[in-house]
Amino acid sequence: MLVGYMRVSKADGTQSVDLQQDALLAAGVGEEQLYEDHASGSKDDRPGLAACLKALRDGDTLVVWKLDRLGRNLHHLVTTVHDLTNRGTGLKVLTGQGAAIDTTTPAGQLVFAIFAALSEYERSLISERTIAGLASARARGRKGGRPHKMTPAKLRLAAASMGKPETNVGELCAELGISRQTLYRHISPTGELRADGQRLSQK
Template structure:
């Protein structure tokens, strides 16, 4: 197949000790028409948010380009992260092509692929709504038992660090985070402002926990 300069590839393996290699993925991308010099790679877990190869790949993509990956899980392990990434690529005019696996039917370069991605995105939204609904139900149940019953929520420096990162992103990520740790959004805003800055209540937590002063690490 002829190489297409508008196609940029990304490959990833989880192991960094040499027990996993990129060859299978690289060969598949080259066979699909991606130039070898336009393939970015990582040797890191898909659960890690910082992946230098992927970050460089996303930065170089331009409108009209197509991101080519071997399997959908090479791009990320979280359903919400995958949907977010693909939506951002689509907004930039960048297509996605998955070569194999169940995700091969999901993409943005064909009408059928866009339809499948729409279903994919709907499932991610459904998953988020279930988390929020379960959290609200749990809070309501706790309130009916009395404010002193149940497990007391404790804010920690680690939770503050995650909350601060969530607050700097879109509103739905704040809802996801507060649902996962079992607090209300109003509680989250008592610790971190909408601009991501720590409030005095957060600073007191850091002082008590001995996490230092100023911004979080």
């Protein structure tokens, strides 16, 4: 069975899902199998997506108009699709840069494997820059203090480092000058932004 998900960024009625809906219906998704959200893609709280993912069953395929309708970022997208794959469900993208993705086919699986590799490569590069930046700061005599304030820059560095097995959380907090409580209030142990982190990232 095909299940469709639609999203527009504004909840004030100035944007419509009509274009996405027409494309999903033309692709064979039934009207009763359409889910939608009116929210920014960066938000964690997307009840339509949560309901859509819950409705998917083994053998189903999730259909989206464009790739950016689904994922908050590349890492979130890769994680979501891995979860779908583990449940025996597929993903099909109808248009845009991700239109070659159809994880129910070997070619589509290959394309998504490349996306996954790029996501890991991006995280590794950011982590390397973080470590190099911290080492440079130490060499100049700047050490992590105790102002328990998370900044957008610290947020990006922490998100890149969290979730990697080699990351020592205590050392990371000391280098960034934040407490563990501050860190986990903004970022999950796997590096996903929590509500406070999402708000800070939009500043």
